[in-house]
Amino acid sequence: MQAYSLLKAEGNAQFAQPWLNTLTELETSSPENAFVQASLGHRDLEDHKYAEAISHLQHSLRLDPLQALVYVDLSAALDQIAAQSGKHDEAIQAARKAVALEPFNAGVRKTLIYQLVQDKQYDQVEAEMERYLQIFPEDDRMREMLAIAKQ
Numbered sequence: 202m203q204a205y206s207l208l209k210a211e212g213n214a215q216f217a218q219p220w221l222n223t224l225t226e227l228e229t230s231s232p233e234n235a236f237v238q239a240s241l242g243h244r245d246l247e248d249h250k251y252a253e254a255i256s257h258l259q260h261s262l263r264l265d266p267l268q269a270l271v272y273v274d275l276s277a278a279l280d281q282i283a284a285q286s287g288k289h290d291e292a293i294q295a296a297r298k299a300v301a302l303e304p305f306n307a308g309v310r311k312t313l314i315y316q317l318v319q320d321k322q323y324d325q326v327e328a329e330m331e332r333y334l335q336i337f338p339e340d341d342r343m344r345e346m347l348a349i350a351k352q
Contacts, residue, residue, distance in 0.1 A: 235265035242271070246278050254278040272299035273312050280319060289320035307337050326350060 224244060227237045242257030258275040262268060272295045279292035296313040303309045310333045317326045330347040334340065 233264060235261045235268065235271075237261075238264060239268060239271045239274070242278070243274050246274055249281075251278045251281045255282070267302060269299040269302035269306065269309055272296065272302065273309055276312055276316055280316060283319070289316060292316045293320060293322075305336060307333070307340070310336070323350065 221244070224237070224240055227234065228241055231237050238257045238261035242254045242261060245251070245254035245257060255275065255278045258271055258278060261271050262275070276292045276295035276299065279295055280289065283289040283292050293313070293316045296309075296316045299306075299309045300313050310329070314326060314329050314333065317323075317329060327347065327350050330343060330350065333343055334347065337343070
């Protein structure tokens with residue numbers, strides 16, 4: 202299952218349908234598997250089925266709460282729902298949990314920064330950008346963005 206998922210993520214289109222077929226089978230045979238639920242949630246997120254994605258991702262996190270990338274997907278799904286309501290608190294909370302689990306993952310930290318920008322929490326955006334640059338000082342693009350934010 203994980204092999205199909207990785208191949209699909211790498212853009213190997215010939216594996217997409219077998220991966221989806223396997224995922225559909227596992228949805229029935231292994232519904233209490235955290236990876237299966239996370240994969241279902243990711244599939245629904247990609248298909249813009251945000252409510253379904255949130256349900257699967259939350260189920261996955263109940264089974265295994267130590268999955269930073271599932272929190273990233275949950276944050277993205279919640280962000281899409283928040284775009285309609287304007288309330289980004291849950292998306293930010295999910296992003297913060299992801300950062301707590303993987304503090305040295307640049308993509309995870311960028312997710313939090315993005316969510317804070319979406320919620321117009323600019324003082325926190327600057328603070329998170331500064332923390333990011335302490336960990337990843339080689340990221341010149343983030344340094345440029347921080348300089349712009351401070352203007």
